[in-house]
Amino acid sequence: MHTQVFTYQQEFELESGEILPEFQLEYQTAGKINEDGSNIIWACHALTGNADVMDWWSGLFGDNKIFNPDEHFIICANVLGSCYGSTGPLSVNPRTNKPYYHSFPSITIRDMVNALDLLRVDLGISKIHTLIGGSLGGQQALEWAVKHPTLAENLIIVASNAKHSPWGIAFNETQRIAINADPTWKEERDDAGINGLIAARSIAMLSYRNYETYETTQMDDDEDKVNNFRASSYQQYQGEKLTKRFNAYSYWTLSKAMDSHNLGRNRGGLKEALKLIKSYTQVIGVNTDVLFPVSEQRFIARYVENVTYEEINSTYGHDGFLVEFNKLAKAIDAFFKQKNRKKLIYDTGC
Ligand SMILES: CC(=O)SCCNC(=O)CCNC(=O)[C@H](O)C(C)(C)COP(=O)(O)OP(=O)(O)OC[C@H]1O[C@@H](n2cnc3c(N)ncnc32)[C@H](O)[C@@H]1OP(=O)(O)O
Numbered sequence: 001m002h003t004q005v006f007t008y009q010q011e012f013e014l015e016s017g018e019i020l021p022e023f024q025l026e027y028q029t030a031g032k033i034n035e036d037g038s039n040i041i042w043a044c045h046a047l048t049g050n051a052d053v054m055d056w057w058s059g060l061f062g063d064n065k066i067f068n069p070d071e072h073f074i075i076c077a078n079v080l081g082s083c084y085g086s087t088g089p090l091s092v093n094p095r096t097n098k099p100y101y102h103s104f105p106s107i108t109i110r111d112m113v114n115a116l117d118l119l120r121v122d123l124g125i126s127k128i129h130t131l132i133g134g135s136l137g138g139q140q141a142l143e144w145a146v147k148h149p150t151l152a153e154n155l156i157i158v159a160s161n162a163k164h165s166p167w168g169i170a171f172n173e174t175q176r177i178a179i180n181a182d183p184t185w186k187e188e189r190d191d192a193g194i195n196g197l198i199a200a201r202s203i204a205m206l207s208y209r210n211y212e213t214y215e216t217t218q219m220d221d222d223e224d225k226v227n228n229f230r231a232s233s234y235q236q237y238q239g240e241k242l243t244k245r246f247n248a249y250s251y252w253t254l255s256k257a258m259d260s261h262n263l264g265r266n267r268g269g270l271k272e273a274l275k276l277i278k279s280y281t282q283v284i285g286v287n288t289d290v291l292f293p294v295s296e297q298r299f300i301a302r303y304v305e306n307v308t309y310e311e312i313n314s315t316y317g318h319d320g321f322l323v324e325f326n327k328l329a330k331a332i333d334a335f336f337k338q339k340n341r342k343k344l345i346y347d348t349g350c
C-alpha cells in the first residue's frame, strides 16, 4: 500500500469545544480510482489497528481478495488520537512545541469521523462504493453513514454497535484504572503508564475472547502443574506485545472515544439516527462476542432501512472479526450478490 499524510492546517473544533490547532492523518491506499469514481472501498480500523488494512484484514483486502487493488481503490486512515502517524498525544503541539501528552484533548467518534471526512473532501472523493469497519471501526463507519447518508452505497458493519454499552464502558474504565495505577502515568514521557498498559491489554483480552477460546488455546497438558500456566504467560505476553507498538496515552484517548459513541446523541435517539442511513447495509455479528454481543448488531439491523444481518459462528469471540476471514468473505460476497438490489450510486459532490 502507498502511505501518505493529510495535513489539515486550520483549527479543528472538537465536539467538546476544544480546539486542535491543526492535525494530520496518515493514510494508505492501494489500486486506482476508476473513471466514474465508483470503486472506492474505505475501511475504518479498530482500537489498536492502523492504516495498513491489507495487513490486519489480509483475508478481505489484497490481491485476489474480495476487496482487491485490481478492481478497487482501497483506502484506510489511521484515526485521530492513535499512534500510527496521525495526530495523537505523542504529537508535538504546535502551540507549545512540546508533545501533548496529558494535555491532548478528549476526542469522540464524531471528531474522528469529522477528520476522516476532511480527508475525503481533500481527496475529491464524493462517493464511496463500500464503507466497512469492525468494532471501533464499525462505530466510525456507522457515524459517517448517519452524518452523510448518501456518501456510501454499501455499508458493512462488523462486531460493532450503535451506542457503546455500560458493559463496554466498564471494561474500558477498568483498563484505564490499571493505567492510572501505574505510578509513571503522571509523568510526561513517551512511555508513561506502560506497565499499566500491559495490565490494560491483558484485561481487554478477556473481553476480546471468551471461556471457550481459552479452553481451546491455553489448556495445559501437564495435569500435575500448580503454577506457570499457559493462560498466565499468554496474558503477560499479550500485554507486553502491545507495548511494543502502542502507548498508554493513545490507548486512553481511543478507549474514551469508544465510550463516547452514541449515534443518537442530539439526533432524537438511536432509532431515529439509524433510520437516517440510506446505504445498503450489512450488519455482521460473531455469535460468541461478549464485548459487542449480537443483540447489539441485531438492534442496528432492526432500524436501518436497507439491511441484511449475518451471524458468523466462531470460538474467537469479539476478535473473530479480525481472524474469521473465510466466513466474513463468504458473508460479504453473498451480500454483494443479493438479488433485487437497485443500483444506488450516490454522489455528494465535494
Ligand atoms: C505493527 C503491527 O504490529 S500492526 C498490528 C495491527 N494491529 C491490529 O490490526 C490490531 C488488531 N489485531 C489484533 O488484535 C490481533 O493481532 C489479532 C486479534 C488479529 C490476533 O491476535 P494474536 O495475538 O496475533 O493471536 P493469538 O491470540 O492467537 O496469540 C498469538 C500470539 O501469542 C503467543 N502465545 C500463544 N500462547 C501463548 C502462551 N501460552 N504464552 C505466551 N505466548 C503465547 C503466540 O506465540 C503468538 O505470538 P506472536 O504474536 O508473537 O506470533
Ligand SMILES: N[C@@H](CCO)C(=O)O
Pocket (backbone or CB within 6 Å): 046, 047, 048, 049, 134, 135, 136, 208, 319, 322
Ligand atoms: N483486537 C482488537 C480489539 C478491538 O476491537 C484491537 O486490538 O484493535
